[in-house]
Amino acid sequence: MSLLQLAWSYLRARPLGTLLNVLLLALGVGTIGFVLIVNGQIGDSLNRDAQGIDLVVGAKGSPIQLMLAGIFHLDVPTGNIPLKSAQELAKDPLIRRVIPLCLADSFRGFWIVGTSPDYIDLYHGAFAIGRAWNDRMQAVFGATVAAHTGLGVGDRFVGSHGLAEGGPVHGDSVYTVVGVLKPTGSVLDRLVLVNPESVWFVHEGNITDPEEKKVIEDERQVTVLLVQYATPLAAVSLPRKINSETNMQAASPAYETARLFRMIGVGADVIRAFGGVVLATAALSLFIALYHALNERAYDIAVLRTLGARPASIAVMLMLEALILAVLGGVLGLLLAHSLAAVLSWWMARQESLPINAWAVSSKELWLLVPSLLAATLAALLPSWRAAQANISATLARRA
Amino acid sequence: MIRLEALRFGYIGGDDVLRLDEFVLGPGSNVLIVGPSGCGKTTLLHLIAGLLLPTSGSVVVDGQDLSALSARARDHFRGRHIGIVLQQFHLLPTLTAIQNLLVAQSIAGLPVDRTAAHAMLNALGVDERVDAYPHQLSVGQQQRVAIARALVNRPKLLLADEPTSNLDDEACVSVADLLLSATQRHAVSLVIATHDTRLKSKISRQLALPRRPAEPSA
Numbered sequence: 282m283s284l285l286q287l288a289w290s291y292l293r294a295r296p297l298g299t300l301l302n303v304l305l306l307a308l309g310v311g312t313i314g315f316v317l318i319v320n321g322q323i324g325d326s327l328n329r330d331a332q333g334i335d336l337v338v339g340a341k342g343s344p345i346q347l348m349l350a351g352i353f354h355l356d357v358p359t360g361n362i363p364l365k366s367a368q369e370l371a372k373d374p375l376i377r378r379v380i381p382l383c384l385a386d387s388f389r390g391f392w393i394v395g396t397s398p399d400y401i402d403l404y405h406g407a408f409a410i411g412r413a414w415n416d417r418m419q420a421v422f423g424a425t426v427a428a429h430t431g432l433g434v435g436d437r438f439v440g441s442h443g444l445a446e447g448g449p450v451h452g453d454s455v456y457t458v459v460g461v462l463k464p465t466g467s468v469l470d471r472l473v474l475v476n477p478e479s480v481w482f483v484h485e486g487n488i489t490d491p492e493e494k495k496v497i498e499d500e501r502q503v504t505v506l507l508v509q510y511a512t513p514l515a516a517v518s519l520p521r522k523i524n525s526e527t528n529m530q531a532a533s534p535a536y537e538t539a540r541l542f543r544m545i546g547v548g549a550d551v552i553r554a555f556g557g558v559v560l561a562t563a564a565l566s567l568f569i570a571l572y573h574a575l576n577e578r579a580y581d582i583a584v585l586r587t588l589g590a591r592p593a594s595i596a597v598m599l600m601l602e603a604l605i606l607a608v609l610g611g612v613l614g615l616l617l618a619h620s621l622a623a624v625l626s627w628w629m630a631r632q633e634s635l636p637i638n639a640w641a642v643s644s645k646e647l648w649l650l651v652p653s654l655l656a657a658t659l660a661a662l663l664p665s666w667r668a669a670q671a672n673i674s675a676t677l678a679r680r681a
Numbered sequence: 682m683i684r685l686e687a688l689r690f691g692y693i694g695g696d697d698v699l700r701l702d703e704f705v706l707g708p709g710s711n712v713l714i715v716g717p718s719g720c721g722k723t724t725l726l727h728l729i730a731g732l733l734l735p736t737s738g739s740v741v742v743d744g745q746d747l748s749a750l751s752a753r754a755r756d757h758f759r760g761r762h763i764g765i766v767l768q769q770f771h772l773l774p775t776l777t778a779i780q781n782l783l784v785a786q787s788i789a790g791l792p793v794d795r796t797a798a799h800a801m802l803n804a805l806g807v808d809e810r811v812d813a814y815p816h817q818l819s820v821g822q823q824q825r826v827a828i829a830r831a832l833v834n835r836p837k838l839l840l841a842d843e844p845t846s847n848l849d850d851e852a853c854v855s856v857a858d859l860l861l862s863a864t865q866r867h868a869v870s871l872v873i874a875t876h877d878t879r880l881k882s883k884i885s886r887q888l889a890l891p892r893r894p895a896e897p898s899a
Contacts, residue, residue, distance in 0.1 A: 282780055581771070585788065586732070592756075677723070
């Protein structure tokens with residue numbers, strides 16, 4: 282019959298009050314934890330997608346939109362840029378590598394991206410089955426695309442214009458799936474990859490007249506260029522040069538993601554603050570419960586003292602009651618946070634948005650028990666102190 | 682077992698509530714503390730238990746001057762050597778009968794001994810209800826469990842505060858017999874503070890406290 286068991290017996294004796302306090306603590310911890318998990322997962326996801334990309338170049342417009350469209354494929358592109366300008370830029374000695382992306386069509390809500398095999402290497406993509414394209418109208422599916430559409434190597438499909446499902450269909454240009462990638466956890470999973478010629482071909486049609494062909498080829502466009510610098514020094518001059526001297530726009534993913542996060546961050550802060558308010562409410566409720574228990578249990582406490590309990594033991598007992606609630610509430614809160622993240626993850630997967638791994642548990646989450654423990658400790662401080670100070674003789678005499 | 686000398690107790694800024702020049706109780710013997718209500722019976726009991734400290738004079742229990750102990754050591758001493766039965770036989774409501782005994786062992790810093798606790802409940806005739814909660818026990822059973830709890834650590838002294846005041850004649854006799862037989866069996870000194878005259882037939886030695894001259898309104 283330790284103090285811990287004694288404390289637990291009191292919690293068990295009033296299940297409704299205990300439940301209320303545990304739930305309040307869980308809600309507070311859960312809300313804060315949810316923000317933490319989702320923030321962390323989205324951050325990881327964005328960082329993974331932006332890795333190795335120093336600069337995004339595209340048509341002028343909003344830099345955040347360019348980045349969202351060019352790297353994460355979460356927005357429509359700002360427009361197209363002439364292929365010639367792109368080829369010109371690629372010659373710049375400050376640039377090590379340029380990966381072109383041609384975005385125009387989609388298949389069942391997944392972007393069809395005309396690009397080079399470098400794009401697969403960028404995300405360390407590996408083939409689960411099949412191979413890369415070696416000619417136009419051959420397509421490679423990301424893992425998610427393959428899973429969602431149920432198509433595999435050898436299957437044929439047509440793209441529709443724009444991203445909306447059911448848009449105008451390019452019915453006469455049929456793609457054949459030649460490969461499916463293993464899951465990478467990156468944006469690659471949600472893309473259909475083809476070579477740029479395929480995209481141009483779908484929109485130009487089969488032109489036989491050499492004169493006309495020449496004119497059209499001169500007007501070819503790409504949507505986005507993913508740029509890797511040859512030297513860190515490029516970061517100083519290259520973006521400024523592109524933005525001021527060409528018709529193109531350059532955006533730094535690192536800078537723009539940080540800017541985006543600052544904008545989302547306000548929302549996250551609001552939710553986190555809400556969690557803090559709930560936690561404060563939990564602390565208050567716990568304080569009231571313990572303070573009430575002091576009066577209710579004055580005689581019990583006196584009896585414990587007659588049995589030889591020290592004032593400090595009485596204080597510890599009340600403190601333990603609060604801490605048991607804090608641990609229960611904290612653990613339940615973490616469970617709640619992950620469950621909420623799982624719901625969000627399911628919803629985002631349906632939107633074909635960023636992947637969130639809701640059940641990835643990190644040891645850092647144990648820090649989430651701290652606010653819960655802190656709230657409980659604060660709530661128990663005064664009642665514990667008062668219990669220790671109680672005049673036992675007077676309490677016993679009053680009842681007698 | 683108990684030696685009280687030149688005992689004075691009063692609250693700060695007030696008159697003495699209690700004055701007792703000398704009182705000695707030998708091992709294994711019994712005494713009734715009697716007197717009109719408000720004369721300081723409970724106060725004297727609390728002084729002997731070390732729940733209160735005298736303004737002056739000394740309380741020596743089993744050779745130990747309680748004033749000489751630190752607060753912590755006094756609590757410890759009480760848990761080990763003094764059993765206390767309260768007027769309402771108050772059991773901790775969230776614990777079962779046997780847990781009420783086990784908690785007494787644990788708080789006194791003694792090893793939790795289920796067998797000993799069971800034997801004590803058996804000695805008081807409530808061993809069939811060991812896992813019942815206090816509200817599931819009859820009043821008589823609660824009294825027996827409370828006495829068992831006071832005795833489970835084998836104290837040398839049992840203090841009882843008005844144990845019979847709310848009981849009818851039959852229950853009064855039964856509780857008195859329980860206390861006497863249990864303390865005699867374990868060679869425990871028994872001190873009962875009471876204004877219940879029915880107990881005078883059971884315990885011959887009496888310590889009568891006089892009515893206080895100037896009593897603060899209680």
